[in-house]
Amino acid sequence: AQRVTQPEKLLSVFKGAPVELKCNYSYSGSPELFWYVQYSRQRLQLLLRHISRESIKGFTADLNKGETSFHLKKPFAQEEDSAMYYCALSGRGGTSYGKLTFGQGTILTVHP
Amino acid sequence: DGGITQSPKYLFRKEGQNVTLSCEQNLNHDAMYWYRQDPGQGLRLIYYSQIVNDFQKGDIAEGYSVSREKKESFPLTVTSAQKNPTAFYLCASSSEQVLFTEAFFGQGTRLTVV
Numbered sequence: 001a002q003r004v005t006q007p008e009k010l011l012s013v014f015k016g017a018p019v020e021l022k023c024n025y026s027y028s029g030s031p032e033l034f035w036y037v038q039y040s041r042q043r044l045q046l047l048l049r050h051i052s053r054e055s056i057k058g059f060t061a062d063l064n065k066g067e068t069s070f071h072l073k074k075p076f077a078q079e080e081d082s083a084m085y086y087c088a089l090s091g092r093g094g095t096s097y098g099k100l101t102f103g104q105g106t107i108l109t110v111h112p
Numbered sequence: 113d114g115g116i117t118q119s120p121k122y123l124f125r126k127e128g129q130n131v132t133l134s135c136e137q138n139l140n141h142d143a144m145y146w147y148r149q150d151p152g153q154g155l156r157l158i159y160y161s162q163i164v165n166d167f168q169k170g171d172i173a174e175g176y177s178v179s180r181e182k183k184e185s186f187p188l189t190v191t192s193a194q195k196n197p198t199a200f201y202l203c204a205s206s207s208e209q210v211l212f213t214e215a216f217f218g219q220g221t222r223l224t225v226v
Contacts, residue, residue: 009152034214044155044202046214046218086155088215099168100145100215101204 002027004089006103013077014111021072023061023087032090033063033070036102039083047072047085057081077110084108089110115139118203118218122127125190125197125225133221135203142207144186145215148172149200160203161186190223198225 003026013019033050048056050070051065054100061072070087087103116137135144141186144160147170155169157170161180176193180186186205190197206215 006154036215040165043219044204044217049214099157099160099170100204101157101171102142102147102155 002031002089002091002099002101004101004103005089006085006087006106008106009104010107010109012109012111014091015079016076018109019074019077019081019108021085021087023070023072023103025068025087025089027068027089029091033061034090035059035061035072036086036088037071037083038086044086052102058064070094077108079110079112082108082110116203116205116216116218118201118221120221121163123218123221123223125223127225128192130189130191131223133190133201133203133220133223135186135188136184137186137216138184139205139207139216141184141205141216142183142219143205144180145204145206146170146176146178146188147202147204149202149220155202158188197223199223 005024035047036044037047038044059074061070063070084105084107086105090100119134143162145160147155148186156172158176159170159178161167164183167178167180179188200220202220203218204215207213
């Protein structure tokens with residue numbers, strides 16, 4: 001079975017402070033990990049994926065297979081980063097092939 | 113304009129009635145998904161389909177049914193057996209032909225039982 005856990009439902013930081021949104025996963029094969037973001041009154045959209053190893057809007061995420069984690073980080077938070085963030089996992093093997101599983105989500109609020 | 117379209121945006125249902133939520137995509141994606149989004153519970157998978165005429169139960173399939181007769185369409189029926197149907201429903205699609213692809217989401221349907 002595949003599972004994604006985001007331990008923080010709410011996260012508040014001040015503008016300019018570092019931010020880290022935690023994500024842990026459970027999967028027996030080689031997963032694909034993603035971070036999705038939902039800004040107010042907008043549809044859910046992809047922020048970044050682990051395979052790309054890219055930085056989007058200043059955010060990065062490193063896949064740690066030993067700790068089964070995929071934490072999202074940004075060194076200096078901006079007010080426009082306030083949104084709901086979901087960590088997601090896609091399985092590419094066995095009975096979980098193609099199944100996209102999301103975590104519970106973390107609401108990030110960046111205060112001025 | 114390519115994308116994934118859900119309709120209606122708002123839906124009201126009387127208790128004991130079945131209701132069907134529409135989801136259409138013109139992205140030529142193989143896989144389609146239905147999620148339920150509740151405050152504090154995040155996104156939970158109801159059903160998903162990787163190819164036409166085939167679908168799999170997700171984590172909370174009870175009280176729901178789906179069909180996948182066409183590649184473009186994946187309607188979700190909320191039956192009277194669903195005990196707490198009031199929620200925000202999201203449909204998504206992704207390509208199974210592209211490695212490490214992303215899922216694209218619709219704008220959602222808010223269902224309210226009255």
